[in-house]
Amino acid sequence: MNVRLRKQATGTISARKSAGADASGWEAGRQAGWKHGYHVGACEALQQKLPPSASAQHPIRILYVRAGLRGPFPDLDQAVTEALRGMVSELTVAAPSDNLVALAARSRPDLVLVMHGTQVPGNQVQGIRALGIKTAIWLVDEPYVTDVTTVIAPQYEWLFTHELASIPIYRQLGCQVHYMPLAVNPAVYKPKYVAxxxxxxxxxxxxxxxxxxxxxxxxxxxxxxxxxxxxxxxxxxxxxxxxxxxxxxxxxxxxxxxxxxxxxxxxxxxxxxxxxxxxxxxxxxxxxxxxxxxxxxxxxxxxxxxxxxxxxxxxxxxxxxxxxxxxxxxxxxxxxxxxxxxxxxxxxxxxxxxxxxxxxxxxxxxxxxxxxxxxxx
CATH class of the missing domain: 3.40.50.2000 (Glycogen Phosphorylase B;)
Incomplete structure (x- = not known):
C-alpha cells in the first residue's frame, strides 16, 4: 500500500473510532439523562401521594429578627419567614441593626423571635422585655460559637437550640431551654432537572x-x-x-x-x-x-x-x-x-x-x- 492510500485508510479508521466514541458518549449521556429524569419523576410521584402539610394557624403577631450574618443565614431567614407567614396572623421582619424596641412598641407583637442573636444588642432585648413582650431566641450554630451564645442567651425568656450538648449548660445558666432541631425549606431543596x-x-x-x-x-x-x-x-x-x-x-x-x-x-x-x-x-x-x-x-x-x-x-x-x-x-x-x-x-x-x-x-x-x-x- 502506498503512502497516500495508507494515510487514507488510517484516517478512515480514526473517523470510525471517533464516530463510535461520539455515539457511545451520546448513548451514555442519554441513559444518564433518562435515569435522572426517572428519579426526579419518582420523587414527584411520591410527593403527590403524601398528605398535604397543614400547620396550626396561630392568631398571634410575630416580630422576627433576622440573623444579620452572611453564609447560610440569609437562606435560613428566608426559610423561617416563609414558614411563619402561613402560620401567624401578622409577621414583621426586622434586621438586628434596627431599633427593635421602637418597632416592638409600635407593632405590639405577641412574640419577638430572634434568629441566632449574635448581632442583636443586649439593651434592645431588655427594652423589649420591659414592654411586657415575650422574647425567644433560636440558636442554630452550636457548639461552634457557644462562648458567644452562652453570654447572650440568658437575656431571653425562651431559648431554643438545635444542639443537644449545650442544653445542660443553658440549664445551669437558668435558661428556659428547649431542644429544637434544624430542618429544611422544601421550596428550595427539592428534586429537579439539572444541567x-x-x-x-x-x-x-x-x-x-x-x-x-x-x-x-x-x-x-x-x-x-x-x-x-x-x-x-x-x-x-x-x-x-x-x-x-x-x-x-x-x-x-x-x-x-x-x-x-x-x-x-x-x-x-x-x-x-x-x-x-x-x-x-x-x-x-x-x-x-x-x-x-x-x-x-x-x-x-x-x-x-x-x-x-x-x-x-x-x-x-x-x-x-x-x-x-x-x-x-x-x-x-x-x-x-x-x-x-x-x-x-x-x-x-x-x-x-x-x-x-x-x-x-x-x-x-x-x-x-x-x-x-x-x-x-
Missing amino acids: PQYQSDICFIGNAFFNRVSLIDRIAPTLAARDTRIVGLFWKRLRRYRSLSKGIRVSWISADEAASYYNGAKIVINIHRSHDDKVHNKNSRNLPGLSINPRTYEISASGAFQLTDVRQDLTDFYMPGVELETYSSANELVDKIVYYLQNEEQRKQIALNGFKKTLAQHTYQKRLSQLLQIVFP
Whole structure:
C-alpha cells in the first residue's frame, strides 16, 4: 500500500473510532439523562401521594429578627419567614441593626423571635422585655460559637437550640431551654432537572474545615478516579488539591445552586464540622457536637443519596441503611462509595425513602409549629 492510500485508510479508521466514541458518549449521556429524569419523576410521584402539610394557624403577631450574618443565614431567614407567614396572623421582619424596641412598641407583637442573636444588642432585648413582650431566641450554630451564645442567651425568656450538648449548660445558666432541631425549606431543596455541570458521581458541599480536609485527603485516590465535585471555601488547604482540582470550586454558593449539585450527584457526602477546631470555633468548653447539621435534611429533601458521618441524634430522625447511609471511618466511606456506585437501584431507593421522611417530618413549617406551641400552649 502506498503512502497516500495508507494515510487514507488510517484516517478512515480514526473517523470510525471517533464516530463510535461520539455515539457511545451520546448513548451514555442519554441513559444518564433518562435515569435522572426517572428519579426526579419518582420523587414527584411520591410527593403527590403524601398528605398535604397543614400547620396550626396561630392568631398571634410575630416580630422576627433576622440573623444579620452572611453564609447560610440569609437562606435560613428566608426559610423561617416563609414558614411563619402561613402560620401567624401578622409577621414583621426586622434586621438586628434596627431599633427593635421602637418597632416592638409600635407593632405590639405577641412574640419577638430572634434568629441566632449574635448581632442583636443586649439593651434592645431588655427594652423589649420591659414592654411586657415575650422574647425567644433560636440558636442554630452550636457548639461552634457557644462562648458567644452562652453570654447572650440568658437575656431571653425562651431559648431554643438545635444542639443537644449545650442544653445542660443553658440549664445551669437558668435558661428556659428547649431542644429544637434544624430542618429544611422544601421550596428550595427539592428534586429537579439539572444541567451537566452539576452532574457527578460524588459531591461534597461545604467549607474546608480541617477535619474535612483530613478526610478528603485520605480518600483522594478514590475521589480522583471518579467524577467528583467539591464546592466551598478554603479547599486549597488540601495536600492532594492538584489531583482533585478539576472538580473543585473554591466559592460560596447559594442554596439553590447547592440543591442543583445535590440533584446531579449519585452520592452526596456529608461531613460534620469538628467541635474542637481551635481556628474556626469559639467553644472553649469543648462541648461535643451531638446533633446533625441542616445539610442532612437538605440533601435528603433534594432526593439525593447521602453518605454521612454519625451524630448522636441522627437515628432520632433517619434510619441508617434505609433512609440514608453512614460511615465511621475513611475506609468505610471508600467501601460504601464503591458499593453504592455499583448498586444503583438500592442507592435510589434509599434516597427516595429519605426524601419521603424529610418532607413528612423535617420542614421548617413543622419546627416552627412546635416552637409556637411551646411558647403559646
